[in-house]
Amino acid sequence: MIKPNGWRGSTVFLRFLAVLLWAVLLVSAPAQDAGEKASPVDPLPQDSGTAGLKDMLQRLHTTARLLHTTAHPDDEDGGLLTLESRGEGVTATLLTMNRGEGGQNKVGSNLFDVLGVVRTLELTQSDRYYGVNQRFTRVADFGFSKSLDETIQKWQGHDVALADIVRVIRTFRPDVVVSRFGGTERDGHGNHQASGILSREAFRAAADPNRFPEQIKEGLLAWQAKKFYVDNVCPFRSNECPDANWTVRLNTGEQSAALGMSYLQFAVQGLKHQQSQGVGNWTVDPGPHYSFYKLVDSVLPPSTDKNGHEKDFWDGIDTSLVGLAAKLGTEESKAPFLRPGLVQLQAKVDEATTAVEQEPRAAARPLVAGSEIVRGLIAQVKSSSLSDAARNQLLINLTEKEQQLEQATALAAGISLTVRFDGRLAPKPDDAFMAVPGESFLVTAELVTRQMGAKPAEIELDLPKGWSARRFGASRVDGRSICKFEITVPSDAEYTRPYLHRGDPETDSVYTIDDPRYATLPFPPAPVQAHAVYTIGGKQAVVHAVGMVAYQDENGSEAQRAIAVAPPFSIALEPATQVISTSHPGASDITVGIRSNVATNKPASLRLELPAGWSAEPKTQPVSFQTAGETKQFKFHVKPADLRESRHEVKAVLDYQGKTYDLGYTVVTRPDLDTFYYYQPAAQRVSIVDVKLPNGLKVGYIMGAGDAIPTVLQQVGVEVTMIPPEKLASEDLSRFSTVVLGIRAYDTQKDVIANNKKLLDYASSGGTLIVQYETGVGDFNGGHFTPYPAQLSRARVSVEDAPIEILKSEDPVFRYPNPITEKDFDGWVQERGLYFMGQWDSHFQPLLSSHDPGEDAQNGGLLKAQYGKGLYLYTGYAFFRQLPAGVPGAVRLYVNMLCQSASGGRQATASR
Numbered sequence: 044m045i046k047p048n049g050w051r052g053s054t055v056f057l058r059f060l061a062v063l064l065w066a067v068l069l070v071s072a073p074a075q076d077a078g079e080k081a082s083p084v085d086p087l088p089q090d091s092g093t094a095g096l097k098d099m100l101q102r103l104h105t106t107a108r109l110l111h112t113t114a115h116p117d118d119e120d121g122g123l124l125t126l127e128s129r130g131e132g133v134t135a136t137l138l139t140m141n142r143g144e145g146g147q148n149k150v151g152s153n154l155f156d157v158l159g160v161v162r163t164l165e166l167t168q169s170d171r172y173y174g175v176n177q178r179f180t181r182v183a184d185f186g187f188s189k190s191l192d193e194t195i196q197k198w199q200g201h202d203v204a205l206a207d208i209v210r211v212i213r214t215f216r217p218d219v220v221v222s223r224f225g226g227t228e229r230d231g232h233g234n235h236q237a238s239g240i241l242s243r244e245a246f247r248a249a250a251d252p253n254r255f256p257e258q259i260k261e262g263l264l265a266w267q268a269k270k271f272y273v274d275n276v277c278p279f280r281s282n283e284c285p286d287a288n289w290t291v292r293l294n295t296g297e298q299s300a301a302l303g304m305s306y307l308q309f310a311v312q313g314l315k316h317q318q319s320q321g322v323g324n325w326t327v328d329p330g331p332h333y334s335f336y337k338l339v340d341s342v343l344p345p346s347t348d349k350n351g352h353e354k355d356f357w358d359g360i361d362t363s364l365v366g367l368a369a370k371l372g373t374e375e376s377k378a379p380f381l382r383p384g385l386v387q388l389q390a391k392v393d394e395a396t397t398a399v400e401q402e403p404r405a406a407a408r409p410l411v412a413g414s415e416i417v418r419g420l421i422a423q424v425k426s427s428s429l430s431d432a433a434r435n436q437l438l439i440n441l442t443e444k445e446q447q448l449e450q451a452t453a454l455a456a457g458i459s460l461t462v463r464f465d466g467r468l469a470p471k472p473d474d475a476f477m478a479v480p481g482e483s484f485l486v487t488a489e490l491v492t493r494q495m496g497a498k499p500a501e502i503e504l505d506l507p508k509g510w511s512a513r514r515f516g517a518s519r520v521d522g523r524s525i526c527k528f529e530i531t532v533p534s535d536a537e538y539t540r541p542y543l544h545r546g547d548p549e550t551d552s553v554y555t556i557d558d559p560r561y562a563t564l565p566f567p568p569a570p571v572q573a574h575a576v577y578t579i580g581g582k583q584a585v586v587h588a589v590g591m592v593a594y595q596d597e598n599g600s601e602a603q604r605a606i607a608v609a610p611p612f613s614i615a616l617e618p619a620t621q622v623i624s625t626s627h628p629g630a631s632d633i634t635v636g637i638r639s640n641v642a643t644n645k646p647a648s649l650r651l652e653l654p655a656g657w658s659a660e661p662k663t664q665p666v667s668f669q670t671a672g673e674t675k676q677f678k679f680h681v682k683p684a685d686l687r688e689s690r691h692e693v694k695a696v697l698d699y700q701g702k703t704y705d706l707g708y709t710v711v712t713r714p715d716l717d718t719f720y721y722y723q724p725a726a727q728r729v730s731i732v733d734v735k736l737p738n739g740l741k742v743g744y745i746m747g748a749g750d751a752i753p754t755v756l757q758q759v760g761v762e763v764t765m766i767p768p769e770k771l772a773s774e775d776l777s778r779f780s781t782v783v784l785g786i787r788a789y790d791t792q793k794d795v796i797a798n799n800k801k802l803l804d805y806a807s808s809g810g811t812l813i814v815q816y817e818t819g820v821g822d823f824n825g826g827h828f829t830p831y832p833a834q835l836s837r838a839r840v841s842v843e844d845a846p847i848e849i850l851k852s853e854d855p856v857f858r859y860p861n862p863i864t865e866k867d868f869d870g871w872v873q874e875r876g877l878y879f880m881g882q883w884d885s886h887f888q889p890l891l892s893s894h895d896p897g898e899d900a901q902n903g904g905l906l907k908a909q910y911g912k913g914l915y916l917y918t919g920y921a922f923f924r925q926l927p928a929g930v931p932g933a934v935r936l937y938v939n940m941l942c943q944s945a946s947g948g949r950q951a952t953a954s955r
Contacts (some may be wrong), residue, residue, distance in 0.1 A: 064449055083715055100392065104364070105132045106362050106366065107134065108133070110217035110268070111136070111222075112222045113222075114139070114224065115143045116623075120221075122293075123274075123295060124137060125306040129173075132880055136178055136211070137175050139166065139178070141180065143158035143184050146158065146269050146320070153749075157721045158319065163565050165711075165715040168716055169313035173313055178563045181543060181553055182552065183552050191233050193233055193842070194236070195238045201241070208242060209249045218270070221274060222238065222243065223235075224275055254263075269360055270340070272356065290347060291356055294333055296330055344359065364385050365459055371433055373428070377428050377433075385425075388416045389604060392409075392413060395413070404456060407455040407456040408639050449585050450585060458492055459586065460490050462588050463591050463593065464484065470595050475710075479640045480535065482532055486590055488502045488573055488588075490523070492577060497578070501573070502574075504573050511533075511742065513531075525820055541720075550872070590605065597713075600714065604718040611639065611641045612639055616638045616725060619631070623683070623732070623928050624736075625732065630660070630680040633651070636674065639675075642669060644667050650662065650664075651681065651696075654683075654684065657682065659679045690730055692729065719792060732759065733931065733935075736761060736938060741780050742762065746767075751923075756938075776805040781941045782944075786815045789828060803910070811940075811941070813940055817878060829917070831883070831886040833906070838881055842896065843874055845895055846894075854907070856936075856940060861936075862931040863932070871930055871932075874924070876904045877905035878919045892904075904918065905920060907915070907943075912945070918940070
């Protein structure tokens with residue numbers, strides 16, 4: 044388990060390594076037969092049974108360590124990682140600068156930090172296929188950036204991200220670093236360029252103890268990786284590349300017998316889990332697929348041939364087990380035990396590798412003997428006179444081999460350990476059991492020993508400091524050792540939540556680290572863990588597990604996730620953002636939703652904390668719950684002090700047992716993903732907006748990928764009817780003044796494409812049709828969905844405060860029912876817009892112009908065309924971000940677009 048803060052020296056590396064390895068290896072559950080479909084938390088078939096054993100044996104033969112750096116989730120070279128990890132046994136780590144939280148969500152409406160949790164889960168699921176560990180820095184994706192300078196400025200300068208890359212290098216201590224990007228304009232995105240530049244600088248900075256000396260004071264030691272390569276040096280998706288551009292060429296299209304497909308194809312199977320990125324349908328044809336890498340820095344003598352090429356990344360680097368001794372150089376004499384011990388270890392690994400081809404279980408004995416050798420070497424290294432640098436490097440490698448041997452032994456022997464919460468099967472993910480500080484719960488641990496001669500010892504729980512457990516009900520039957528534990532969670536236990544946060548996700552581009560123990564990890568490790576010691580041939584081995592809880596996923600299948608800690612109450616104000624018109628007649632309803640993780644009849648009281656002068660009715664409400672997992676809603680009528688345009692915050696607080704609770708969490712999961720939790724204050728942002736509406740405005744809204752625009756429109760008084768895409772064919776559109784297609788409707792809803800003629804006929808008959816941004820440029824242009832010729836582009840304005848020019852100030856869009864000026868574009872968040880039209884015929888009128896610094900004007904962000912008796916509008920402006928953020932000018936402009944019906948809407952009386 045993780046030790047308390049205050050460890051220094053060599054133990055920092057072991058602490059960090061333990062978190063790194065067990066975060067990947069602990070959720071092992073029972074072994075599966077290869078070919079059985081794996082759940083999101085069970086091992087893949089390729090990592091189970093004999094297939095998993097062979098993979099682990101391959102890893103035991105090498106000490107090669109590779110770090111791959113990228114900017115965002117889905118930037119990674121998955122083929123490279125899979126080939127190196129699964130094809131060569133390399134220990135590989137993927138360092139992704141940010142979590143993609145500023146991107147678009149192609150499967151839902153979650154944005155900002157909730158999207159960051161989704162994409163972290165997606166990426167770590169991809170990592171299981173690549174066979175790698177995952178790391179992040181603390182900088183955030185703040186949206187598309189065209190400029191390196193903007194990226195560095197948003198990331199609070201050069202050193203924030205650089206320090207984290209250096210930290211990863213000093214802890215992981217790779218031999219080779221491969222950057223996805225080279226740091227040039229060829230990389231495109233400003234985040235990409237920054238990733239390339241900072242990765243290259245970190246290659247040398249990590250070896251300089253004068254750079255980021257605070258890390259050295261923590262106990263980390265400087266580390267010089269041997270070689271630094273860059274990707275993206277040849278034409279994208281091309282198997283041809285000029286000789287001068289590359290040093291190493293890898294065929295990621297090589298077939299793998301173990302995987303049943305090529306390394307690249309297997310990587311794409313993992314990449315498909317990144318559904319929020321829109322890659323769920325990607326495929327790769329069999330056959331050669333070459334990736335090219337350029338060596339741009341090295342501390343080794345040249346190892347290239349006459350053409351400047353290397354066979355692979357490892358030319359000139361000894362990656363053998365025995366090579367660990369040679370790497371000590373003159374210090375090898377301080378550890379005379381090391382080389383003989385490594386020779387013995389290699390012999391045991393070789394013996395197991397030979398045995399597995401005849402009888403996999405026969406590999407268990409040499410493997411458990413190898414574990415004994417490694418444990419002895421670790422003890423001797425710790426007590427040796429080696430320098431700190433030499434000792435730490437050896438301990439990292441030997442500790443990793445110890446863990447690989449333990450996992451390989453369990454696979455060979457058919458040993459498994461499970462720990463599971465004793466309780467009902469929750470009917471849905473949100474209802475799964477959550478441990479609560481100050482409460483107790485029961486788990487059942489089961490150790491299965493299928494290996495003849497394997498002798499189990501007692502199962503032990505590994506719990507955080509302050510936790511306690513009582514063992515009872517132990518039994519052993521037919522190779523199964525079962526016992527129960529009552530676990531008591533201390534009252535000050537930490538919640539299972541991200542270890543970092545942003546004060547304002549819409550504006551902050553760097554996270555604050557709340558718990559530095561977990562810095563750079565995807566998430567903190569699970570709190571309930573266990574291990575069991577068993578013996579084979581008189582030699583000890585260990586198997587590990589994570590405490591799990593079962594539930595039914597949204598498909599009705601049984602799933603499980605790690606036991607997590609949560610507050611007794613999760614509190615959320617619904618909706619999270621409220622936009623109120625200055626013409627609102629009176630009080631607004633605020634609903635407070637509370638989920639209880641405890642059953643209690645003890646007094647609890649719910650109240651709102653309001654801005655000065657505001658009032659709520661009732662002032663407080665009593666709260667009680669009969670069962671854990673119960674959810675209730677409480678309504679308050681809230682009256683603002685006045686209705687001048689302004690912004691406020693309303694908070695909910697629950698008083699219970701002398702403590703106050705003011706947090707809520709969201710369970711973030713999917714059937715193909717693991718689970719984690721997003722926490723936020725129990726608060727509602729209130730924007731009072733001066734916006735007028737005409738009488739009789741009726742809007743039909745067809746959701747695309749998911750957005751919160753309809754909710755905001757309803758809040759300001761627009762009558763919005765949601766039209767399910769599958770019912771579009773039979774819907775009477777004539778009853779609506781305006782029909783709106785949600786973001787990426789053509790990208791995500793086949794029924795919208797099938798009924799495009801109906802939508803255009805609606806406009807031609809006198810309605811107003813508004814189409815919001817699309818991302819499938821080729822499909823959109825090829826589909827000819829617009830009433831007149833127009834070509835969608837990928838043009839965007841990424842700077843949220845970029846200047847705006849109103850091209851036709853006399854147009855009704857800027858006059859009715861709300862006067863619009865350039866001041867209405869103040870306070871926008873993240874970006875102006877994206878996927879503007881690039882070309883259009885004379886029927887379209889461009890209404891707005893904007894551009895990023897140093898670029899030409901982009902006029903295709905808002906186009907309007909008269910079509911028959913009605914109107915057609917295309918907008919790429921990012922209303923899907925602005926309206927939920929309560930940006931007043933964006934609300935007014937959007938309402939104006941809704942009110943442009945050519946059938947008389949402009950003559951209607953503005954009522955609100």
